[in-house]
Amino acid sequence: SSSTTPIKATLFPGDGIGPEIAESVKQVFTAADVAIEWDEHFVGTEIDPRTNSFLTWESLQSVLDRKVGLKGPMATPIGKGHRSLNLTLRKELNLYANVRPCYSLPGYKTRYDDVDLITIRENTEGEYSGLEHQVVKGVVESLKIITRKASMRVAEYAFLYAKTHGRKKVSAIHKANIMQKTDGLFLQCCDEVAEKYPEIEYEQVVIDNCCMMLVKNPALFDVLVMPNLYGDIISDLCAGLVGGLGLTPSCNIGEDGIALAEAVHGSAPDIAGKNLANPTALLLSGVMMLRHLKLNKQAEQIHSAIINTIAEGKYRTADLGGTSTTTDFTKAICDHL
């Protein structure tokens, strides 16, 4: 086993199936000799006044200190006035870019072959401002906020990502034909950054047309960068092309090198505790975390083991048409290492 100083990382197992799939990650990481010390945090049972949410202050500090973490699904408690836990994390930790790769898993057939897309979503503003009010009875409005600061940093992240990952093209997704000022500012920032990367092809694509082209021919796209809500929509669409959110990882990028990898599927309360959950999205998110930490060898080992287990098809969870338990599937991955 590895003799290097263990990496300290925050782990949010999350709700529902979260603890089971987090357990799967821990086992696979251990089997792959990843020297890691998890600082585990659970969602609180009461509002922490310092975060105004069920997230504890300590858990946020843990990520800020360790600068790297992995997060399972968090269900926001029902009831008015509670900020979504996912959003609280993104805003409090200033996680400005959400990277969601979607690629076809060999051996797992969908209608689409060879999908290979990277969605990079602005993660802090836009329609997620939380600013809404009733103007008069029966008339409500919500504010979409676009800033030059947030648009520039996500655009810069997208082009840097494209360059460092050998990608050929960045598409900026927008609806500036309708929202000329907000989406117009976003596009202007992308245009500016694009000029600094003459080797990367660059295009602007209107969101409606983008969705049509994605379902017709996803190979037209490569890296896609966009404001918050469009990123929410398009990343789910892309996930659907390759099988759904149970198979696609994500990683949130913040200032000062912070990275919080995250499985963005739901907490699936109906199957929680039944050893039926598919840990793939959280495992692949863990791989993104390892790559962020430049632990490329172990990242690729684990990645191959997951891919090969699914491709082989002998051990698959119910969502992929198999009958394996979470633990059997996890064991199969460990055996493939």
Added chain:
Amino acid sequence: SSSTTPIKATLFPGDGIGPEIAESVKQVFTAADVAIEWDEHFVGTEIDPRTNSFLTWESLQSVLDRKVGLKGPMATPIGKGHRSLNLTLRKELNLYANVRPCYSLPGYKTRYDDVDLITIRENTEGEYSGLEHQVVKGVVESLKIITRKASMRVAEYAFLYAKTHGRKKVSAIHKANIMQKTDGLFLQCCDEVAEKYPEIEYEQVVIDNCCMMLVKNPALFDVLVMPNLYGDIISDLCAGLVGGLGLTPSCNIGEDGIALAEAVHGSAPDIAGKNLANPTALLLSGVMMLRHLKLNKQAEQIHSAIINTIAEGKYRTADLGGTSTTTDFTKAICDHL
């Protein structure tokens, strides 16, 4: 030929390929003995101060008088401060619901079989308010407006449509987990209307999840009703499932029984005037117009002729992989009548 008093309808041939595909509609309607008197209007070359757009006042009056029309693609002239012609029509004529059916065309293969979806889009407000401003340099905001009035009438239209068209389910698409007040009001209106239609199944679906499920399994959906921007996005996604906007019709519904059918694809300036355009979307929109006028026999005749021509595959325009000209394809449809 028919001896009934001709129906008076407005025709906007539109820009680019518009006049060619409008000509195709006129020929097919004539061949099918539709007694119609077209009042043709072109987009002006200067701003009409009474509409603050390139649309003439007379053309709007024509639709208001005749209450029924057909519209080709309109390209909004580039330059700041011009309202989109499409939007001007929707707003000035108070076209509150945009109905976009998407169904698989027999014989035209895509990745999806047996798609049969109806998108019903709120057409006047939401993110299309046009209200945007710069707060301070580098910070811009746009207002999304949701009203009870517009939400109720589109929800009522959607359920009435479902009932009168033998549909089983209405899905209200939203992002109320983020926009609790605006999308929340929209949902509340859908909930209220749903109660009056116990025979129609009703569900709420978050837009990101909806897009994922649409690409995974479109058969999960039937009629979808939603605020403006989501309708813009999802109707294009659905069109993509069956081949694209060149094959899908739409119809805008206004107060007082006004209906303006519309091909929502672009004006394709690159192929304009070359006799290469596919008139299918405008023809099928014309069929929607005839159904609205209760000319069901002729609507079904024309519909079958279009479907059969495409299914037969001998005459197809270039966008469908064929080599037919617009006029040859049109003639083939007339021959199928």
